[in-house]
Amino acid sequence: MNSTPSLAALHAPDAAPVPEIDAELHELEEVSRNLQTHTLSANTRAAYAKAWRSFEGFCHGHGLDPVPAHPETVRWYVAWMSVQHDVHGLPRFSVATIRQHLAGVADHHLQQGLLDPTGHHGVSSLVRGLAKLRATRPARKRPLLLDDLLRIIAAMEHDAYPAGVTAARDTAALWLGFAGALRRSEAAALTLESLQLHPVDGIHIHVGRSKAGQDNTGADVVVLPFGATPRTCAPCAIHRWVALLLESITDNVRLYRQAVMSRLFAYQLDTHVCGVDSAGGGAGLISSSDLASPAPLLRATYRNRKNARIHAAGITGDALGAMLDTRMTEAGMDPGEYGFHSLRSGHVTQARRNGASTDEIMRAGRWQRAETVTVYDREFNPAARNSVTRLGL
């Protein structure tokens, strides 16, 4: 213990000046240090250490100083924790856990005699706001079933310019979330070369890595099957959107508008454009060579009353969530309890209602454990595999 002054050192002339303390006080100092180590249980100390590592990692990732941390940095950290989700779409950090993380950050500062940045009003009000929000909103997003999805898509203006441009993108995104059971971050990260046209299956989607990747053994492949009708055909939605996207690769605004308009005005709700009828001579709107690009699939768009532009940059997961919100409102639905994850949980729920096995759902959702599917069943399909339906009532 270097910081404990020894009595000998007190009389050494060239030692750093320390307060004069008698033997009893010296002993009491030892006792107080010993007590100090017992103020926190081993579990709490471990939790604080873990919280501190997490906070430090966040700071380093964003070029921020962890010690001493500015209250603004702590606020960003709280905001970051509030939007982290686990594989079930549940918040990764409960409010109690967030408070514990803050306690860990506070402890680290106080131990060093620094001001506690988590005590700032701006930080505590943020946590209070989050606690309120979590209390009034169910943690898990409610599932959107097939009929809900068709209603949302039907409310869009598909055959008009400029509305049809975003309608095409949003329809494709919705089918990726529902038929593909993709998480929003997975949908946002797709590139054109993640897609592979398949003559029998519809479209294969390589999730999480490029299909050109060396290690294909562990690649997650999601299937978008041809729909029985064009209205339930996810490949049709992909073909329509990618075809518009390809028109945007020109600097000539006039040509782009003309090409996009003619595509939109020719939109036929009840005609397959995905090549499912290719045996009968009908090719899809796009071909495999159109997909040989690492460019993002779902793009950010800019739209005003007269024009809609497709950006080179990909859409964000947050924007996908906001999109669903807007589209549900436009369809006369209350988006309050729904999020992009509602499409994935909707896939599970709809498939279960239609008689899918746990194995089948695990495969589509790329879940390793059957228990995960059971969590969805318990919440949204209480009648599934439940003997109550076999009572002959």
Ligand SMILES: [Zn+2]
């Ligand atoms: Zn189709």
